[in-house]
Amino acid sequence: MHCETKDTKTPGVWTKNGKTITSMPGGKFETTSRQGAHTLKISKIELSEGDTYEINVGGLEGSCVVTVLEAEKKPVISWKPKKVAMEAGKPEVIKVPFSIKGTRRGDPKPVLLRDGKPVDMEKLKNLVEVVINGDVAEIKFKVCFS
Numbered sequence: 356m357h358c359e360t361k362d363t364k365t366p367g368v369w370t371k372n373g374k375t376i377t378s379m380p381g382g383k384f385e386t387t388s389r390q391g392a393h394t395l396k397i398s399k400i401e402l403s404e405g406d407t408y409e410i411n412v413g414g415l416e417g418s419c420v421v422t423v424l425e426a427e428k429k430p431v432i433s434w435k436p437k438k439v440a441m442e443a444g445k446p447e448v449i450k451v452p453f454s455i456k457g458t459r460r461g462d463p464k465p466v467l468l469r470d471g472k473p474v475d476m477e478k479l480k481n482l483v484e485v486v487i488n489g490d491v492a493e494i495k496f497k498v499c500f501s
Contacts, residue, residue: 356369356394356395356408356410356419356421357392357393357394357395358392358393358394358410358412358417359391359392359393360391360393360412360413360415361391362391362412362413362415363390363391365388365412365413366388366393366412367386367388367393367410367411367412368410368411368412369384369386369393369395369408369409369410370408370409370410370411371406371407371408371409372406372407373409376395376408382398383397383398383399384396384397384398385398388412393410393412395408395410400421400423401423402423402424402425403423404421404423405420405421405422405423406420406421407419407420407421408420408421424457424458425456425457425458426457426458427455427456427457427458427459427460428455428456428457429455429463430453430454430455430463431453431454431455431456432451432452432453433452433453433454434451434452434453441496444498445498446495446496446497446498447495447496448493448494448495448496449493449494449496450491450492450493450494451491451492451493451494452490452491452492453490453491453492454490455490462487463487463492465485465487465492467483467485467494481497482496482497483495483496483497484497
């Protein structure tokens with residue numbers, strides 16, 4: 356967290372719920388006050404450490420509420436590999452459900468493999484498209500007429 360004041364001489368005092376935070380270089384909490392710039396660094400914050408953090412610089416006070424979210428994990432595919440038969444010249448959609456534990460920050464970036472190697476989707480954009488629709492990856496094989 357960072358706070359700036361016009362007072363360049365008075366050090367900032369950081370607190371959590373009214374209790375003074377002790378700075379330990381390389382420790383859990385590190386605080387610095389230089390030229391009116393006051394910083395609180397929290398190393399390896401835990402889910403339980405979300406709280407109200409305050410700063411006091413010569414009677415000026417500020418606070419913020421910190422919310423700690425569980426980190427997003429890699430998607431887990433909940434689909435058993437199976438043989439898919441398709442008819443030439445007809446479109447086909449294969450739906451692959453997945454789940455993500457933690458706080459989802461966006462859609463995963465799908466990687467399509469062929470014989471165990473990543474496929475260059477740009478080269479196949481007229482033939483195959485992968486779309487994320489909620490918790491399902493849809494692999495769309497398009498009809499291509501030349």
